[in-house]
Amino acid sequence: MISLLQEAVTIAADEHTESVASSVAHGEVETATGLPQLDVTTFANQIFWLIITLLVLYWVVAKIALPRIGSVLSDRQGAMTGDLMAAEEFKLKAKEAEAAYDKALADARSEASKIVAANRAEIQKELDAAIAHADAEIAARTAESEKRIREIRDSADANAREVARDVTAELVRSFGGTVDQAAVDQAVDSRMKGALQ
Amino acid sequence: MEGNIGELGQYIGVGLTAFGMGFAALGVGNVAGNFLSGALRNPSAAAGQTATLFIGMAFAEALGIFSFLVALLLMFAV
Amino acid sequence: MATEAHGEATGLSFHPMDQFIVRPLFGDGEVHWYTPTNVTLWMFLIVAATLALLVMGSRGRAIVPTRGQSVAELAYGMVHKMIADIAGKDGLKYFPYVMTLFMFIVFANLLGLLPLAFTVTSHIAVTGVLAAAVIIGVTVIGFVKNGVHFLDLFWIRSAPLAVRPILAVIEVISYFVRPLSLSIRLAGNMIAGHAVIKVFAGFAAIAAVAPVAVVAVVGMYAFEVLVAFVQAYVFTILTCVYLKDALHPSH
Numbered sequence: 001m002i003s004l005l006q007e008a009v010t011i012a013a014d015e016h017t018e019s020v021a022s023s024v025a026h027g028e029v030e031t032a033t034g035l036p037q038l039d040v041t042t043f044a045n046q047i048f049w050l051i052i053t054l055l056v057l058y059w060v061v062a063k064i065a066l067p068r069i070g071s072v073l074s075d076r077q078g079a080m081t082g083d084l085m086a087a088e089e090f091k092l093k094a095k096e097a098e099a100a101y102d103k104a105l106a107d108a109r110s111e112a113s114k115i116v117a118a119n120r121a122e123i124q125k126e127l128d129a130a131i132a133h134a135d136a137e138i139a140a141r142t143a144e145s146e147k148r149i150r151e152i153r154d155s156a157d158a159n160a161r162e163v164a165r166d167v168t169a170e171l172v173r174s175f176g177g178t179v180d181q182a183a184v185d186q187a188v189d190s191r192m193k194g195a196l197q
Numbered sequence: 198m199e200g201n202i203g204e205l206g207q208y209i210g211v212g213l214t215a216f217g218m219g220f221a222a223l224g225v226g227n228v229a230g231n232f233l234s235g236a237l238r239n240p241s242a243a244a245g246q247t248a249t250l251f252i253g254m255a256f257a258e259a260l261g262i263f264s265f266l267v268a269l270l271l272m273f274a275v
Numbered sequence: 276m277a278t279e280a281h282g283e284a285t286g287l288s289f290h291p292m293d294q295f296i297v298r299p300l301f302g303d304g305e306v307h308w309y310t311p312t313n314v315t316l317w318m319f320l321i322v323a324a325t326l327a328l329l330v331m332g333s334r335g336r337a338i339v340p341t342r343g344q345s346v347a348e349l350a351y352g353m354v355h356k357m358i359a360d361i362a363g364k365d366g367l368k369y370f371p372y373v374m375t376l377f378m379f380i381v382f383a384n385l386l387g388l389l390p391l392a393f394t395v396t397s398h399i400a401v402t403g404v405l406a407a408a409v410i411i412g413v414t415v416i417g418f419v420k421n422g423v424h425f426l427d428l429f430w431i432r433s434a435p436l437a438v439r440p441i442l443a444v445i446e447v448i449s450y451f452v453r454p455l456s457l458s459i460r461l462a463g464n465m466i467a468g469h470a471v472i473k474v475f476a477g478f479a480a481i482a483a484v485a486p487v488a489v490v491a492v493v494g495m496y497a498f499e500v501l502v503a504f505v506q507a508y509v510f511t512i513l514t515c516v517y518l519k520d521a522l523h524p525s526h
Contacts, residue, residue: 035273037399042297044308046400053318062371065329069351255509259456262463
């Protein structure tokens with residue numbers, strides 16, 4: 001392929017010598033006569049400099065650039081996995097703390113409810129005692145009152161019976177009869193029984 | 198206008214090579230279009246095939262570049 | 276000849292190929308093999324750019340990368356992944372050379388896009404040497420690693436026996452076309468892009484079409500930036516594919 005190209009170029013160069021000469025004679029800037037890519041006279045130069053450049057570039061890339069970037073990338077990978085692990089640890093810790101907090105909260109709540117229950121029981125007890133005391137007092141007062149009412153009623157009964165007996169005796173006497181004390185008592189009693197019951 | 202018949206043939210030949218570039222364009226468009234229609238059907242598989250896409254486009258395009266090379270040789274080296 | 280004929284006929288001067296001329300850096304003289312030329316200058320700049328990106332960029336060795344360092348790491352990661360994916364883990368031994376190739380081509384292409392620059396990868400001589408180095412290297416690696424089994428690459432055992440000779444011929448031809456297509460693809464893309472930009476720029480001399488020409492140059496320039504990168508990528512990825520063939524010749 002290359003030799004074919006060379007042949008073509010040399011033929012072309014032969015043909016165009018005239019036009020090159022004319023353009024140089026005109027004092028123009030150097031222009032391309034034919035394809036510069038096919039100018040075999042510059043191939044050796046290009047290949048020489050290309051090989052040197054590639055060697056230098058290979059040395060730079062292989063010895064300096066790639067190891068450095070590779071180490072940076074692996075460092076970052078390491079740092080990232082380290083950070084992720086640390087984050088995981090922190091997450092675990094946070095979870096533990098949350099659990100502890102929850103437990104403390106539950107404890108406090110149960111303690112509070114215990115205290116509330118105790119207080120309530122105590123108050124209930126006091127209340128019960130007070131109610132019982134009050135009941136006892138009320139009962140005592142009621143009994144006393146009943147006793148007094150009964151006394152009053154009894155005395156009232158006796159008085160009424162006395163008055164009724166007196167009145168009966170007097171009525172019998174005014175009608176001219178003799179007063180039989182026993183009969184009067186009996187009559188009054190039988191009458192009063194119904195009224196005072 | 199004067200000139201020789203050889204130069205005329207040269208220019209006609211160069212013009213004809215432009216068809217080669219046009220057909221290469223069809224080829225590259227075909228590759229890209231088929232890739233796109235496939236990628237839209239199955240987007241998850243598309244990412245792994247971009248390399249294949251570029252290789253296919255490069256092969257299709259290389260033949261168009263060959264016709265360009267023929268044009269250059271006709272213009273400058275014959 | 277062709278360019279001058281145009282120039283005289285229309286008053287326009289197209290010299291799209293002038294930018295590819297190899298000139299001595301100092302004075303006018305013959306270009307000997309040792310003469311420092313614009314090839315030398317731009318190859319030196321390629322080395323300088325690679326140094327700036329890969330070495331200066333990663334100077335800090337920062338865990339959280341700076342801008343330059345992250346670009347360097349991106350390039351490293353891209354080429355590394357390319358080799359690992361295509362050629363396999365045992366291809367990573369050749370990572371430095373593939374990285375060298377990639378950095379050289381990508382910087383040659385991109386620096387070549389600077390105004391007044393010289394594009395070293397637009398020369399068949401340069402790309403031919405790059406491609407030949409890849410193909411010869413890969414062939415040597417193939418024979419050293421696999422011995423005679425490397426020829427299994429051409430003798431496809433999964434095909435029917437009757438078809439194998441035909442396939443072998445096709446495979447041999449395609450094997451020898453590889454360096455050709457590898458070098459001409461890269462050089463052809465570079466020549467074509469730069470020549471087209473130059474031709475559009477030449478049209479800017481006519482006032483009536485100058486705005487169109489300028490817009491076209493801008494568009495082509497953007498396209499060429501893409502092409503510059505894609506061609507470097509393609510060259511590298513094809514190197515990886517050929518390396519895979521050498522390391523694992525059985526299909």
